[in-house]
Amino acid sequence: DQQVKQNSPSLSVQEGRISILNCDYTNSMFDYFLWYKKYPAEGPTFLISISSIKDKNEDGRFTVFLNKSAKHLSLHIVPSQPGDSAVYFCAAGGADGLTFGKGTHLIIQP
Amino acid sequence: DTAVSQTPKYLVTQMGNDKSIKCEQNLGHDTMYWYKQDSKKFLKIMFSYNNKELIINETVPNRFSPKSPDKAHLNLHINSLELGDSAVYFCASRDRTISFRQYFGPGTRLTVT
Numbered sequence: 001d002q003q004v005k006q007n008s009p010s011l012s013v014q015e016g017r018i019s020i021l022n023c024d025y026t027n028s029m030f031d032y033f034l035w036y037k038k039y040p041a042e043g044p045t046f047l048i049s050i051s052s053i054k055d056k057n058e059d060g061r062f063t064v065f066l067n068k069s070a071k072h073l074s075l076h077i078v079p080s081q082p083g084d085s086a087v088y089f090c091a092a093g094g095a096d097g098l099t100f101g102k103g104t105h106l107i108i109q110p
Numbered sequence: 111d112t113a114v115s116q117t118p119k120y121l122v123t124q125m126g127n128d129k130s131i132k133c134e135q136n137l138g139h140d141t142m143y144w145y146k147q148d149s150k151k152f153l154k155i156m157f158s159y160n161n162k163e164l165i166i167n168e169t170v171p172n173r174f175s176p177k178s179p180d181k182a183h184l185n186l187h188i189n190s191l192e193l194g195d196s197a198v199y200f201c202a203s204r205d206r207t208i209s210f211r212q213y214f215g216p217g218t219r220l221t222v223t
Contacts, residue, residue, distance in 0.1 A: 032210045043114070043200055043214035044153070089153065097143055097165075098212060100153035 003027045004092050006101035014109050019077040021104050023090030026071065030092040030099075035064060035075045038087045038103070047088070048075070080108050113137050114215040116201050122221045123191060131186045131218045133201030142184035143202040143212065144176060153200070159184055160206070188220075196222045 005024045013019045021035075031052045036044035050057040050064045050073070057064050063076045077084055085108045091098040114135045123129050135142065141160040147153045157176045158165040164176065173189045188195060201215040 034211065036214075041217070043202075043216045045214070046211050049211060087151075091153075093210065097155040097158045098153075099155070100145075102151055 002102075003030075004090055004099050004101040006088075006090055006104050008104050009102070010105040010107065012107045012109055013080050015082060016079045019075075019080045019084065019106055019108070021075040021077075021088050021090070021106065023073050023075075023101055024071060025073075025092050025099075027092070027099075028071070029094065031094055032092070033064070033066060033073050034091045034093075034098065035062075036089040036091060036100075038089060044089055077106075080106075082108050082110065084108050114201055114203055114213050116199075116215040116218050118218060119216065120219050120221075122223065124223055125191055125193060127191050128187070128189045129191060129220070130188070131199055131201075131220070133184050133186070133215055134182055135201075135203040135213070135215075136182065137203055137205070137213060138182075139203035139205045139213070140181065141204045141206050142178070143204070144184065144186050145200040145202060145214075147198040147200065147217070149197070156186075157184075191222045193222050196220055 034049040035047040037047045038044045048059050048062045048064050050066050066073045087103045087105050089103045090101040117132045144156040156170045175187045178184045198217045198219050200217045202212040204212045
């Protein structure tokens with residue numbers, strides 16, 4: 001049973017446009033959410049996070065939105081750059097660790 | 111300086127063997143984790159460990175055991191390796207008193223033949 005779902009395995013976006021990656025979760029006990037970026041043959045690297053008491057967090061080109069009633073979060077990247085091409089994992093969790101989604105492969109087209 | 115390191119990066123071994131993967135973090139974190147990324151690309155937590163408590167994901171076979179010689183290290187021992195153990199294993203660490211952000215190592219790709 002997947003508690004964290006990323007329903008889009010891949011997403012292609014033109015350079016300069018906005019990339020929107022989506023994530024849904026089922027466990028209402030999750031109290032924080034993170035986005036990780038992963039390049040091939042490397043470990044996931046932290047991108048941005050949000051706690052359950054907030055609905056938006058912004059860091060430069062990256063913004064994460066949380067809709068608790070819908071159990072949905074999204075990551076917005078604007079403007080998208082070629083270096084943003086990677087797999088993005090949504091993660092949710094508590095003190096014992098993180099539950100990850102399956103990832104979305106973002107491809108930025110020149 | 112690498113924050114979370116793992117050795118080896120690649121490990122090829124035969125069924126039935128016993129192997130270990132080492133993990134070290136130089137961040138001074140109090141909690142370390144092991145994750146498994148299987149062929150379907152899911153990253154699943156296997157263990158969570160700090161000085162006081164080991165939390166084991168109940169789906170992990172008891173052939174897997176974490177061993178922590180000190181606060182900066184959490185090694186993963188696997189006995190009687192099986193074909194299904196082939197995966198990429200990631201170590202991670204976190205300072206629970208500061209942040210819920212986890213820092214990941216580069217991963218160890220284990221192939222069991």
